[in-house]
Each structure stands twice: as C-alpha cells, then as structure tokens.
Amino acid sequence: MESFLFQASLYLIAVVLAVPVASRLGLGSVLGYLVAGIVIGPVFGFVGSETKDLQHFAEFGVVMMLFLIGLELEPRALWSMRDRLLGLGGLQIVVTALVVTLGALALGQSWRISLTLGIILSLSSTAIVLQTLSEKSLMPTQGGRSAFSVLLMQDIAVIPMLAFLPLLALPGARALAKAQAAESHAALPFLQQLPGWGVTLVTLGAVAAVVLAGHYVIRPLYSFVHRARLREVNTALALMIVVTIATLMLMVGLSPALGAFLAGVVLANSEFKHEIESDIAPFKGLLLGLFFITVGAGIDVDTLLTQPVRIAALALALMVAKGAVLYGLGKLFKLKGRNQWLFTLGLAQAGEFGFVLTAFAVKQRILPNALAGELLLVIALSMFLTPLAFILHDVLAKRMKDEGETHEADEIDEQQPVIIAGVGRFGQVVNRMVTMSGIHTTVLDHDLKVIQLLRKFGFKGYVGDPTRPELLRAAGLAQASVLVVCLDDRDAATRLVAYARRQRDDLHIIVRARDREHVFELYRAGADDIVREYFDGALRIGRYVLENVGLSEYEAREMEKTFFKMDRAAVRELAEVWKPGVPTEKNAEYIARAKELNRELEAALLSRHAKTRAEIAEDEARTDTAAE
Known part of the structure; x- marks a missing residue:
C-alpha cells in the first residue's frame, strides 16, 4: 500500500509541476507529460519496471478518447467521411508502409522484417494528435478533420494488421508463437477450434452486439439509473459501458479503441450523450496524461546513450519520410496552406499502437529483441518530437492567411432574454x-x-x-x-x-x-x-x-x-x-x-x-x- 501511494504521489507531483510549465511556455500539455515521465524515470530513477504494467492500464485513456470522439459523430456524419477514411486514410497506410519497407530493405533487413516495420511505422499517434488538436482548437479545421479521418482509418486497420503479421513469421516460429499464445489467452483456444468462417462470425457478432446494445440496452439502462439522481452512479454506468465494450473486443481479438468508438457513434443521438461525455471526460484526461508519462518513463536511456546518433537519425528519417508522403497526399486531396502543414506535421510520428504491434511481432518471432528495442526507441522519440512539430506548425501558420481562424471564447458578463x-x-x-x-x-x-x-x-x-x-x-x-x-x-x-x-x-x-x-x-x-x-x-x-x-x-x-x-x-x-x-x-x-x-x-x-x-x-x- 505504501509503495502504491508513493508511486501515485510521484506521478501526480510530476504532472502538477511539469504540465503547467510546458503549457505556459506554449509547448502543450503532451510535451509536459513526456518530460515529466523522463524526469521521474530515466533521469532520477524514481519509477522502474512497473511502468510497463502501468502503461497497459493507461492505454485505456486512448479507448475512452475514441469513445468520446464517437459521441460527437452521428452515423450519418461518419458515412459522409467515407471518401477521406478509405481514400486519404487508406492511401496513407499503404504508401507509408511501402516507403518504410523500401527504406528497411536498403538498410539490409530481410523482406519479412522490412514489411513488418513498414506496417508498424505506418501508424500515427491517435492519443497525442487528437489531444493536441483539441487543446489548440484545430479539430474543426480542414486539416484537423483530415488528420482525424486518417487516424480513425489507422485504428480500424490495426485489426487486419494483427491478423496479417503472423503470416510473416517463419513456419516453425509461427507454430511456437501460436502454442504460447493459446496458453496465455483465455478466449483464444475457443476461437482456434473454430474454422475461419466461424471466427469471422464471432467477430461480426461482437460488433453487432455492441451496436444492438447501444440501441436497445444502454439507453433504457441509462434511463433507469438516471432516476436515482446520483451522479456517482451515472459515472459508474458510463465507465461500465466503456470497460465492458473494451473487454468484449479484446476477447474476440479486436481493437478495444475501435469498439469504444463504434459504441460512441451508436450513442451519438442519445439524449444522455452530453451527460455521458461529462462523466467520462475527467477519467480520459487523467489516463491519457498517465499514458504519456509512461511513454517518457519507459524510454531506454542506456541504449539511447550508446547510439544516440543512430536512434535520432532513424526517428528523424521516419518523420521526414512520413511527412513527405503526407504532404503529397495533402496536395492530392486539395489541402492548402496551414491545413496542409497541420496534416503533414501532425501525423509524421509513429503511434502508440506501434508499441502493441511491436510486442506482438516479437511474440510471433518476427522481430528479434535487439531490433525491437531500437524500434521502440524510434517510436517513442518520434512521439516525443511531435509537440515540437505542432510548434513548428504554429510558427508557419502565423505567416499564412487562412479562413476560419479560431479564437478563445469571450467571458460573458451579462445575460439577456x-x-x-x-x-x-x-x-x-x-x-x-x-x-x-x-x-x-x-x-x-x-x-x-x-x-x-x-x-x-x-x-x-x-x-x-x-x-x-x-x-x-x-x-x-x-x-x-x-x-x-x-x-x-x-x-x-x-x-x-x-x-x-x-x-x-x-x-x-x-x-x-x-x-x-x-x-x-x-x-x-x-x-x-x-x-x-x-x-x-x-x-x-x-x-x-x-x-x-x-x-x-x-x-x-x-x-x-x-x-x-x-x-x-x-x-x-x-x-x-x-x-x-x-x-x-x-x-x-x-x-x-x-x-x-x-x-x-x-x-x-x-x-x-x-x-x-x-x-x-x-x-x-x-x-x-x-x-x-
């Protein structure tokens, strides 16, 4: 108990001190969280191996964030985004994966490893980008909406990626990884006994269950709980919805973030939408902050210090390559001015799902441990540099004229009929x-x-x-x-x-x-x-x-x-x-x-x-x- 309280105090103190300073300096809260994690982790060593376990818990903040984003999107609005989802988002994943694969082949990696690296590094950070877009009020802009479409498509693409990666392992390694996974996953033995069409039906059934529950279960349940007029019970119900959906998605091998997003879209027309949003928002903010701290605290400083030039060069090369792809796609989809630079600089990093896919690729015996360690450093460093990319966007934006500029809301000092x-x-x-x-x-x-x-x-x-x-x-x-x-x-x-x-x-x-x-x-x-x-x-x-x-x-x-x-x-x-x-x-x-x-x-x-x-x-x- 004392150890838990000590660790909790460290994380909270780091947040309270680092984040306001970073925000005051115009660096954004995300960079403040990352710096706080580095200070209490690699620099002073106040936290240790428990950071990885904590990171799995903190990733639930990403799930909540996708749920809240879904609440803001009605099904009709989501359907209207289909061109950018499939066109812009799909092209970004394919072209970026191809460019990174070719780069890895040029560095002497095998085609299996190169393609795995291309798939992993094609993703961007949903958590950092959406958090920063919201803080800077850039989500309603054309560049912000385009970035969101790509991030949503990337989250959807994680599912086929998880299904495809095992095919890149050598046959012997694939069988060994499959046997080990069956021992550690409760739902996997059941799914493995099913034919391919059976697994597909179970997966579609889970998605259908989420949609039907949103229409016919959650609304009457929320109405029933709402009659108690107890705020804490409403909050418990909102958390229960997200946790239950995330668990169901994990059991059938789907992304919990995608399942939560789908549930949010189903509830977008609900009369309880704003109340659910206000109940979950504080937890989302805290868990996302904790997630960013664990990213900073988990950086392998020893490896970074032994070969800093190599890691930094790889991270910068990745961001330049992804930026070039994004800039070209922005031109193709008629983004202009500051919107194009927001789209380019905002998505140039690797993403938090890269940690998940890297760990999965190691378990599948596709990536060796040494290469995986370097890959995690490149992903973390690119995420760490993302707030600086947004600062560069702000500098460029000030030199450009753009319609629809947003401003802070005035303080209203009187009320009229x-x-x-x-x-x-x-x-x-x-x-x-x-x-x-x-x-x-x-x-x-x-x-x-x-x-x-x-x-x-x-x-x-x-x-x-x-x-x-x-x-x-x-x-x-x-x-x-x-x-x-x-x-x-x-x-x-x-x-x-x-x-x-x-x-x-x-x-x-x-x-x-x-x-x-x-x-x-x-x-x-x-x-x-x-x-x-x-x-x-x-x-x-x-x-x-x-x-x-x-x-x-x-x-x-x-x-x-x-x-x-x-x-x-x-x-x-x-x-x-x-x-x-x-x-x-x-x-x-x-x-x-x-x-x-x-x-x-x-x-x-x-x-x-x-x-x-x-x-x-x-x-x-x-x-x-x-x-x-």
Missing part, C-alpha cells in the same frame, strides 16, 4: 430588428472578425462556439425566453437545437434552415419556428412575377399568403414521412404524399384566385352602383 447564435448576414438583420425594438440580446459567434464588425456599429457580441454547452450556460440558456439559431453550419445548427431542447422544454427555439430537408431535421430536433433561408425572398419574387403578368397587387398578395400557409402545413406533414439518411427520390411514401400535397396546393391557389376575382368584381359592382 434572447440569445442569438450566429450573427452573419442573416443573424445581423434579426439582431438589428430585435435590439432596435427595445429588446436586449446576447449574440454569440465563433468568428472574431464578425463580432469586431458588429461592435463597430454599436452592437455587443461575444466570440465563442455557440454549440459549446458551457458557453450556452454562461450566456443564460437556463433563463432565456428565446433562442435564435442562425448558424451557417447546418449540422451545428441541428446539434444546437437538439441540445437546447433537451435542456429546456419551455424554451422557444427559432432557427434558420438551409433547405426543406434541413427543416425536417430541425423539426425532429425540437425547433418551434423554422425559417427557410431563401423561402421568404422567393415568395416576394413570385409575388412580383404575378403582379407583372396581369394580377393586381391585392390578388398577388392573397396568392402569396395562401401559398405560404399551405406550403408550411405541407412541410409539417412531409416531416412525418421523411426518413433520415434516405434520399428523397428513393422514399416512395414521401414522393406520393408530396404529389398529393402539390395537387391540394394547386387547387387551393386556383380557388383563392377565383375567389379573389369574385371579391374584386363585387367591389367594382358596388362602386358602380354607388356612382350611379
């Missing part, structure tokens, strides 16, 4: 009309230039991402009467409406929609009033057309009113038969109902026109009679 999220060309008109009518508003927008322009004209606004729950709370979401959503990003607008509705049943939500399909999404998210972006303008143009082809102003105005009323009612009816993710042209029920409503609208317009003509005729007749 109306919150306007997004104050671009659309939201500005809304804000002017409301404020000039004597109603105070709280305006939120992520674009600093827009807020600065607003302030020049005497209107107050705050810089920040309106979709962030903490910013909304600071803006007074709990007390506001009306929330107006005028965001340009349609997905962000839908997320904001859904979150606000979950927080407040009585809040009146008015939102701008891009098109009719967006109206359906917002309607299901809980919006009260939905205004299509170009609908009112199009109605006015239609009215002008009618006035200039023979109709009077009164007739055209009445036709406009009828069309507005009937079309608005039709949209509400069509929202009931609309199916998310299904193209409208393939939704037979939607098409049939739309045709029926169009016929009703046409009949109503003709009827209104005839009635208006009759009213005009009666008025003219009365006027003529009075004149006589």
Whole structure:
C-alpha cells in the first residue's frame, strides 16, 4: 500500500509541476507529460519496471478518447467521411508502409522484417494528435478533420494488421508463437477450434452486439439509473459501458479503441450523450496524461546513450519520410496552406499502437529483441518530437492567411432574454430588428472578425462556439425566453437545437434552415419556428412575377399568403414521412404524399384566385352602383 501511494504521489507531483510549465511556455500539455515521465524515470530513477504494467492500464485513456470522439459523430456524419477514411486514410497506410519497407530493405533487413516495420511505422499517434488538436482548437479545421479521418482509418486497420503479421513469421516460429499464445489467452483456444468462417462470425457478432446494445440496452439502462439522481452512479454506468465494450473486443481479438468508438457513434443521438461525455471526460484526461508519462518513463536511456546518433537519425528519417508522403497526399486531396502543414506535421510520428504491434511481432518471432528495442526507441522519440512539430506548425501558420481562424471564447458578463447564435448576414438583420425594438440580446459567434464588425456599429457580441454547452450556460440558456439559431453550419445548427431542447422544454427555439430537408431535421430536433433561408425572398419574387403578368397587387398578395400557409402545413406533414439518411427520390411514401400535397396546393391557389376575382368584381359592382 505504501509503495502504491508513493508511486501515485510521484506521478501526480510530476504532472502538477511539469504540465503547467510546458503549457505556459506554449509547448502543450503532451510535451509536459513526456518530460515529466523522463524526469521521474530515466533521469532520477524514481519509477522502474512497473511502468510497463502501468502503461497497459493507461492505454485505456486512448479507448475512452475514441469513445468520446464517437459521441460527437452521428452515423450519418461518419458515412459522409467515407471518401477521406478509405481514400486519404487508406492511401496513407499503404504508401507509408511501402516507403518504410523500401527504406528497411536498403538498410539490409530481410523482406519479412522490412514489411513488418513498414506496417508498424505506418501508424500515427491517435492519443497525442487528437489531444493536441483539441487543446489548440484545430479539430474543426480542414486539416484537423483530415488528420482525424486518417487516424480513425489507422485504428480500424490495426485489426487486419494483427491478423496479417503472423503470416510473416517463419513456419516453425509461427507454430511456437501460436502454442504460447493459446496458453496465455483465455478466449483464444475457443476461437482456434473454430474454422475461419466461424471466427469471422464471432467477430461480426461482437460488433453487432455492441451496436444492438447501444440501441436497445444502454439507453433504457441509462434511463433507469438516471432516476436515482446520483451522479456517482451515472459515472459508474458510463465507465461500465466503456470497460465492458473494451473487454468484449479484446476477447474476440479486436481493437478495444475501435469498439469504444463504434459504441460512441451508436450513442451519438442519445439524449444522455452530453451527460455521458461529462462523466467520462475527467477519467480520459487523467489516463491519457498517465499514458504519456509512461511513454517518457519507459524510454531506454542506456541504449539511447550508446547510439544516440543512430536512434535520432532513424526517428528523424521516419518523420521526414512520413511527412513527405503526407504532404503529397495533402496536395492530392486539395489541402492548402496551414491545413496542409497541420496534416503533414501532425501525423509524421509513429503511434502508440506501434508499441502493441511491436510486442506482438516479437511474440510471433518476427522481430528479434535487439531490433525491437531500437524500434521502440524510434517510436517513442518520434512521439516525443511531435509537440515540437505542432510548434513548428504554429510558427508557419502565423505567416499564412487562412479562413476560419479560431479564437478563445469571450467571458460573458451579462445575460439577456434572447440569445442569438450566429450573427452573419442573416443573424445581423434579426439582431438589428430585435435590439432596435427595445429588446436586449446576447449574440454569440465563433468568428472574431464578425463580432469586431458588429461592435463597430454599436452592437455587443461575444466570440465563442455557440454549440459549446458551457458557453450556452454562461450566456443564460437556463433563463432565456428565446433562442435564435442562425448558424451557417447546418449540422451545428441541428446539434444546437437538439441540445437546447433537451435542456429546456419551455424554451422557444427559432432557427434558420438551409433547405426543406434541413427543416425536417430541425423539426425532429425540437425547433418551434423554422425559417427557410431563401423561402421568404422567393415568395416576394413570385409575388412580383404575378403582379407583372396581369394580377393586381391585392390578388398577388392573397396568392402569396395562401401559398405560404399551405406550403408550411405541407412541410409539417412531409416531416412525418421523411426518413433520415434516405434520399428523397428513393422514399416512395414521401414522393406520393408530396404529389398529393402539390395537387391540394394547386387547387387551393386556383380557388383563392377565383375567389379573389369574385371579391374584386363585387367591389367594382358596388362602386358602380354607388356612382350611379
């Protein structure tokens, strides 16, 4: 017990001292964690062999991080990423593995070892890159999204890599490794008795179980636990979800991080999404920090000191080679400026899964122990240099102009009855009309230039991402009467409406929609009033057309009113038969109902026109009679 408390105290003290200093110096928390690990490990020797065991536990932070990322991605959004996942991510893995393999062959390694090294070093560090992107608010950028797509594809690729690596071992070594693995893995003997198709069915069954559990088990279970209104029980349930899924994935030989990500995607539409996120986030941060410390503490300084030039040269050569591949792929996929440099420099290192694959390759008798030791040093050193690569990106970014620059959120010092999220060309008109009518508003927008322009004209606004729950709370979401959503990003607008509705049943939500399909999404998210972006303008143009082809102003105005009323009612009816993710042209029920409503609208317009003509005729007749 005393030994455990002593070790825990050392790790916590190292974190408290090193990380704030690194952050103050602009080096980022990741580099602070790595330095802390080096100080308490190789430098002063306060920690020893237990670091490797601790690292396996700390890797669970990566699993939690993937779960939280999955919570932010709805299945539809994931499907929209398929081109970058398969194209950009797949090409990165294949091309990088090929380049590293050729480099290893040039250094005199056999083709088996060279290909193994290529596979292992094609991966990048999910933990370091995503943590740094989040800290620097670079995830929403094009470069950040592209990096995330590649990292996600790499995590998925770990599964076939684990299946393929044993094939690279010599037949005798493969049989010996298989026998030893069967003795140490509880689930493996069962899987080994199954034919190939049986193993595939078990694997697919585990994935299907995670998806079905997310839909039919976790949600009602969370609802049941939530009734107890005990925060610690909710936290225990959130941890149980992640731990159980990770265990299931390990039992069938899959990546626990991938399983956790899949569960997060399934729960992305859950009403408990934000609560789960807030319960797990602190554990994720602590475990990730612990993981980085163990990486620093586990560096083999003796080997590094005996051949520092060789190890450093190999690590730098790896980062240059991967950077060249990434730069070329960035060009191919039309990344430009700072986004291309973010993509190139951010993914140039080896990854934490390299430790796992290296250990696996040693067990499979593919890599000799001496080479594996050097490989682990190269991986760790490249990870250690990654924060410096991000610093280089920051230096380059300052010299480049780039749209969508992010800034720290303002501190909101007052709360008003109306919150306007997004104050671009659309939201500005809304804000002017409301404020000039004597109603105070709280305006939120992520674009600093827009807020600065607003302030020049005497209107107050705050810089920040309106979709962030903490910013909304600071803006007074709990007390506001009306929330107006005028965001340009349609997905962000839908997320904001859904979150606000979950927080407040009585809040009146008015939102701008891009098109009719967006109206359906917002309607299901809980919006009260939905205004299509170009609908009112199009109605006015239609009215002008009618006035200039023979109709009077009164007739055209009445036709406009009828069309507005009937079309608005039709949209509400069509929202009931609309199916998310299904193209409208393939939704037979939607098409049939739309045709029926169009016929009703046409009949109503003709009827209104005839009635208006009759009213005009009666008025003219009365006027003529009075004149006589």
